Amino acid sequence: MNQAGVYHRPESEFAYLYKQQQVHLRIRTAKNDVELVRVHVVDPYLFNQPAAIRVLEMQRIAQGVCHDYWQVSLTMPHQRLMYFFELMKDQVAYFYGEKGFFSFDNFANPSDYFRLPYLHEIDRFDAPKWVKETIWYQIFPERFANGDPTISPKGSLAWEDSPVLSSNQFYGGDLRGLIQHLDDLSALGINGIYLCPIFESPSNHKYDTINYYEIDSHFGTKEVFAELVQAAHQRGIRIMLDAVFNHIGIRSPQWQDVLLHGTESRYYNWFHIQHWPMDEVFNVDNPAYHTFAFVEKMPKLNTANPEVADYLIDIAKYWIETFDIDGWRLDVANEIDHAFWKRFRREVLAVKSDVFILGEIWHNSQSWLNGDELDSVMNYAYTDYIKEYFIDQTLSTAAFVERLADYEMLYRRQTVEVMFNLLDSHDTQRVMTAANGNVAAVQSAFAFLFLMTGSPCIYYGTEIGMEGAHDPDCRRVMLWDKVAQKGELYQWFVALIQLRKQYQPTITYQVSRIEWDNTRLVVSFDDVDEENHQLIAIWNRTDNRAIEVPNIEQILLHHQVGQGNNVLPQGCLIYLARKD
Missing domain, CATH: 2.60.40.10 (Immunoglobulins)
Incomplete structure (x- = not known):
């Protein structure tokens, strides 16, 4: 041995x-x-x-x-x-x-x-039960819907389907527009919204915060935000905000005070300043202060400083206590000290015991997922394998299944149950663009994602096939005329979401059985209903052969399926069957 x-x-x-x-x-x-x-x-x-x-x-x-x-x-x-x-x-x-x-x-x-x-x-680590039942929908607020043109930034561009070529463009999306489209999101079937930052900031992305206590004026007011949360909750939709606590914007009063008073500023030790006076031009090779990713406009906060920790944690508690938000997505969580996150968890959960704490971490996250810091992470490292297999088609089926297994075994089961599983976001190219417009490949990837344990997320517009290259092009405006058409892909996503909701307890708590050969990939679950049916999903991984599927009792969802229930290349069939 x-x-x-x-x-x-x-x-x-x-x-x-x-x-x-x-x-x-x-x-x-x-x-x-x-x-x-x-x-x-x-x-x-x-x-x-x-x-x-x-x-x-x-x-x-x-x-x-x-x-x-x-x-x-x-x-x-x-x-x-x-x-x-x-x-x-x-x-x-x-x-x-x-x-x-x-x-x-x-x-x-x-x-x-x-x-x-x-x-x-x-x-014992125990994440909120509601997260296991949630299908997330990520929204980049500036590009989702313009509900109040009177507060749009000066020079906002026309709301039209075109590539985004500059990071400095504005289109006028706001919170009122989101409220106006909550019924559309309910019709889609999602029950959780992850909002990219909405606090005061000069940029369209809002990751360079000026004031964490104020809604950006181009998005609306606190009163409008309160209306949004209440309207969402009435529809059974949770709201998760984006907290940028690793760094702050250079226009923030704290940083401006440092620039004005230097080492005498009460905020000097709020940052990782390496030498003073600062260089007239930001020197990437020897920066005067630490930043996020050498971005001059985003000085890094010193969260080990008790004053900084007090300030940021009070902000997190404020938005929970005042507006009853349901979760925090924590930007660049892996670059903030563990002591801060431990305290953050204790104090936030003391305010609301079932708040969801999600970190942005792109790699192995064991150090943050021991039950005393984060509940979950944006599971890019796991779902990248799904894209490599279904979208890029660079992995064999055996390698795909084995790598997923290795990654899942990094974590406790209850951690896997609330992992935030996504295929694209505001930080990646859109999945339809990655697939070169191959709709069947995208459907196959999402069908697999929704049958995996964890909490799945759809990036706004994916349900209608929106495209976009890497940032900033992945942040195009939402195409509401296409939503109104309720086309074939949209209807498929509605059905996929309903399937996930119907069989969520099985998918969450039962370890799926994965089998494969050189023609197919099969995922199955046993005893999914009172009649002890099996739930089976089969993907055709051949280039030119149809696969006949026998013993089907009820078809639940499919794409690329021909007559006689033959699954065509790049097709998927999800169905119920009797046990042998």
Whole structure:
């Protein structure tokens, strides 16, 4: 056996409290190396009672590029546990515990066991239940709808379908326009809105904040925002705002005070200033102050400074207390210190216990997802694989499934259940453009996304096939005439959203079964209704062959499907079937 491939770590994603008294234990082994895994478990204070020791068989729940992952779920009535693993290969048993591999002859020393001394309910990560039921819709406010032309920026351009070539263009989108289109969003079926920043700022994107306590005047007023939140809540739609706490705008009063008073400014230590006086021209090679991504207009805030932390956390609490928002999306969350996020979580949840805390992190996010900082992250690292497979078509099916498995195994199950899964956003090219207009490829990708555990998101206009290259072109104006047409793609998205809502508990809580060969990819779930149907989705991955699908009881959703329920190349069929 490849002993170097074996790995386990207590009180991590390999051993954690999933629900009250319910523990998940996992172990990783080399791929296709181990035939069977058992775990021997006992209460530490019943160690000398052989009858108290349980031996449980583990299930292989995932297979990655180089490793297999095994898991067992067990109850722990007294909240404590000690355990070791038994791995079988070629009828030989290997025993693995805290000190590594050891000899076992019907007795193991206490020091050979892994231990969970006491798992406290207060330490268990538990994200808001409503997030698991949410289908998000991301809106870039300046480009969504112009409901009040009297407050539009001077020189706003015509609201028309054309590429956006400059980051300095304005079109006049505002909060009133969003209110006017809430019924359209309800008709689409979404039940959560993620709004890009709406606070006072000179730019169209608002990521260079002047005043976090004011709505930008070109978007509306606090009264209009309160109306928006109330109207959304009446329709069962949650509202999540975008907090830019990593940096602030150069027009902010704090930064302006630094420029005026230098080292004597009360705000001098609010920033990461490297030398004074500053250079007349911002020097990227030796910047006078730290910024976001060397952007001169976005000086980085020193969140380790208690005054800065107080200021930002008070802002977060203010918008929850005053307007009853439901979540915060935290810009550049990975560049802010962990101590700040720990305090942020404690204080925000003390105001509203089910606020959703979402971070913008584009890579492995284990350090932020241990239950004491963020609830979730924008899951780009995971969903990039979906785009590489369905859109770019650069991954084989085996590589696709294996990489998804490796990434999902980085996190506790309850974390995966609320991951923010998206295929495009204001920071990426639009998925339809990435697919070169291949509608079937986009539908296949979204069908897969909506059948994966997590909370899916649609970027405004994707439901009508809007295109756009990378920033700023991905921020074109919403095409409401196309929404009114309710075309074929729009209707398909409506059906996809309804399917997700209907089978959300299954998709969230049941681990899907993924199978494949050189012609197809199949995702299935068992016992999805009272009649114990299977929910099955099949994607045709051939270039020129149709795939016949037998034993269909009810078709739920499809695209690129011909006569006789033959799935055509790049097609997908989602249906219910009877168990064999």
